[in-house]
Amino acid sequence: xxxxxxxxxxxxxxxxxxxxxxxxxxxxxxxxxxxxxxxxxxxxxxxxxxxxxxxxxxxxxxxxxxxxxxxxxxxxxxxxxxxxxxxxxxxxxxxxxxxxxxxxxxxxxxxxxxxxxxxxxxxxxxxxxxxxxx
Ligand SMILES: [Zn+2]
Numbered sequence: 001x002x003x004x005x006x007x008x009x010x011x012x013x014x015x016x017x018x019x020x021x022x023x024x025x026x027x028x029x030x031x032x033x034x035x036x037x038x039x040x041x042x043x044x045x046x047x048x049x050x051x052x053x054x055x056x057x058x059x060x061x062x063x064x065x066x067x068x069x070x071x072x073x074x075x076x077x078x079x080x081x082x083x084x085x086x087x088x089x090x091x092x093x094x095x096x097x098x099x100x101x102x103x104x105x106x107x108x109x110x111x112x113x114x115x116x117x118x119x120x121x122x123x124x125x126x127x128x129x130x131x132x133x134x
Pocket of ligand 1: 006065068069070090091092093100
């Protein structure tokens with residue numbers, strides 16, 4: 001896992017803790033720990049969104065921002081996929097997170113080769129014989 005993905009996952013975790021409205025010691029400690037890991041610049045933008053009552057980070061599903069349902073440019077998706085850069089939704093300004101599940105989908109194309117050396121199936125020569133005997 002690359003650093004960028006880890007950072008985004010920390011943001012997702014932090015957000016889920018903050019929106020859970022659980023205020024026990026453990027949750028607060030976990031939140032403090034997460035905040036310490038996330039760069040202040042990123043945290044600052046996230047906090048501004050949360051202060052407006054929005055979610056600071058949202059997931060991308062089918063190339064669509066689940067926060068505002070606007071299409072995310074493919075360039076942004078690719079950058080996220082390769083862990084190159086942090087992406088903000090152009091429409092709602094939230095941080096975008098691409099869940100790993102979306103990457104696993106095209107695995108269907110690679111089918112296991114059950115017969116590595118397939119022999120051409122020979123047709124049984126029943127038809128001729130049966131014709132003669134009739
Ligand atoms: Zn959006």
